[in-house]
Amino acid sequence: MVVVMIVVMGSAQAQPEAKFNCTTTNATCHALIDYTNPNGTTLSYIQTLFDVKQLIDILGANNLPSNTTGNYSVSPNKAIKVPFPCRCNNGTGLSDQVPVYTIKTGDTLYDIATTTFAGLVKYPQIQEANNISDANTIQVEDKLWIPLPCSCDKVGGVSVVHYGHIVELGNSVEGIADEYGTTQQILLTLNGIIDPKTLQAGQLLDVPLKACSSNVRNDSLDYPLLVANATYIYTANNCIKCMCDSTNNFKSKFRSNKKHLKRMGLE
Numbered sequence: 001m002v003v004v005m006i007v008v009m010g011s012a013q014a015q016p017e018a019k020f021n022c023t024t025t026n027a028t029c030h031a032l033i034d035y036t037n038p039n040g041t042t043l044s045y046i047q048t049l050f051d052v053k054q055l056i057d058i059l060g061a062n063n064l065p066s067n068t069t070g071n072y073s074v075s076p077n078k079a080i081k082v083p084f085p086c087r088c089n090n091g092t093g094l095s096d097q098v099p100v101y102t103i104k105t106g107d108t109l110y111d112i113a114t115t116t117f118a119g120l121v122k123y124p125q126i127q128e129a130n131n132i133s134d135a136n137t138i139q140v141e142d143k144l145w146i147p148l149p150c151s152c153d154k155v156g157g158v159s160v161v162h163y164g165h166i167v168e169l170g171n172s173v174e175g176i177a178d179e180y181g182t183t184q185q186i187l188l189t190l191n192g193i194i195d196p197k198t199l200q201a202g203q204l205l206d207v208p209l210k211a212c213s214s215n216v217r218n219d220s221l222d223y224p225l226l227v228a229n230a231t232y233i234y235t236a237n238n239c240i241k242c243m244c245d246s247t248n249n250f251k252s253k254f255r256s257n258k259k260h261l262k263r264m265g266l267e
Contacts, residue, residue: 022088031150033164044070086150160208212244
């Protein structure tokens with residue numbers, strides 16, 4: 001049993017620590033990150049784990065029908081894009097004080113990082129973010145900020161949505177670039193990769209997604225509103241559905257949410 005544990009840990013630790021560059025101090029934006037569960041799960045579980053305020057935000061990030069319920073079954077190892085707020089400081093981006101995880105009986109920082117949050121962060125990152133001097137002294141019911149990597153930087157002078165993509169077995173940098181409408185060189189540069197052959201399954205890549213922008217005032221709660229290709233966002237207090245589609249030349253399309261307007265007595 002001890003040997004097995006060492007092998008698993010060694011394999012997980014071989015994955016490089018993900019740090020996404022973000023050069024604009026105090027810049028804020030919306031970002032995405034993959035989450036997978038080897039046993040399968042539900043959208044409600046993911047929403048709760050990552051402190052996503054509304055289920056519709058996860059539905060939009062994955063272009064699922066807006067009437068999909070939280071009981072929607074997610075197959076084992078299927079990647080679900082999770083939206084979260086990002087803030088940049090000291091040259092890197094981290095999730096803006098979310099998600100917050102409550103320590104349970106039997107938890108270790110290693111298990112929280114590797115199992116609960118699927119290796120999206122390493123346990124020393126959680127330890128540092130929460131000013132924990134000794135990783136072996138965490139207490140049940142204490143709350144931990146899980147610092148997810150992200151970025152708000154423009155790429156090639158263009159605003160994008162940064163997406164933390166989990167590399168699947170057999171993927172290549174070139175293939176990922178083709179799938180998400182970018183170039184191999186951009187991915188190599190963003191992620192500090194010198195040799196594309198060193199890409200590993202399970203590695204977290206910063207993938208810039210082309211996006212549709214919208215004219216939202218900078219004092220709006222929805223600012224800055226960037227909608228990644230093949231996703232949608234509800235804005236204006238859920239009254240307007242904003243969609244992005246490459247077939248529309250990356251121009252946002254808007255549709256009123258009639259059910260919500262009716263509930264508010266506005267229609």
